[in-house]
Amino acid sequence: MTAIDDSAPVETDRELVGIVAVADNGVIGKDGDMPWHIPADLKHFKETTMDHPIIMGRVTYEGILEALGEPLPGRTTVVLTSRDLETPENAVTARSLEEALEAAETAARERHDAADRIFVAGGATVYEQFLSALDRLIVTEVHEEPDGDTYFPDWDRASFDDVSRDDRDGFAFVEYVRRSS
Numbered sequence: 001m002t003a004i005d006d007s008a009p010v011e012t013d014r015e016l017v018g019i020v021a022v023a024d025n026g027v028i029g030k031d032g033d034m035p036w037h038i039p040a041d042l043k044h045f046k047e048t049t050m051d052h053p054i055i056m057g058r059v060t061y062e063g064i065l066e067a068l069g070e071p072l073p074g075r076t077t078v079v080l081t082s083r084d085l086e087t088p089e090n091a092v093t094a095r096s097l098e099e100a101l102e103a104a105e106t107a108a109r110e111r112h113d114a115a116d117r118i119f120v121a122g123g124a125t126v127y128e129q130f131l132s133a134l135d136r137l138i139v140t141e142v143h144e145e146p147d148g149d150t151y152f153p154d155w156d157r158a159s160f161d162d163v164s165r166d167d168r169d170g171f172a173f174v175e176y177v178r179r180s181s
Contacts, residue, residue, distance in 0.1 A: 015117045060122045076112065127153055136178065
């Protein structure tokens with residue numbers, strides 16, 4: 001069960017999972033895009049998040065729309081934004097963390113065969129807002145130090161256990177699980 005410190009506690013029985021590709025210098029983006037192209041990471045993201053709701057910010061969502069011409073297929077995208085956006089059937093907007101989590105819960109139950117996970121997929125502000133509530137982090141560690149304008153927030157690595165690592169050429173897929181208190 002996850003609780004988020006927003007205006008009121010938000011709870012979910014589903015696992016709340018952050019998923020991110022982050023360079024050695026903390027960069028996750030530049031000019032609304034990733035400053036690298038790693039096909040294996042894109043495939044890993046797709047396989048990991050397929051058939052699950054994903055919470056993301058407007059800039060991340062718009063970057064995906066620009067790249068794909070549509071929201072991520074096979075997933076419900078919950079866009080955390082204060083703006084009014086028109087969204088297709090597999091995307092919804094939310095104005096608060098609580099509303100985003102409620103929308104993701106509804107999508108998990110009604111569209112994704114009671115999926116056991118809700119993913120948080122950026123950007124930096126969204127990661128920062130959800131970080132204290134994440135049960136798990138799935139990180140692609142990109143062994144580069146590119147220029148960027150968006151960084152993954154500082155996080156307490158001591159609060160997580162490294163439960164799996166798959167080292168590749170120039171990057172690694174690493175999974176962290178929050179330690180029980």
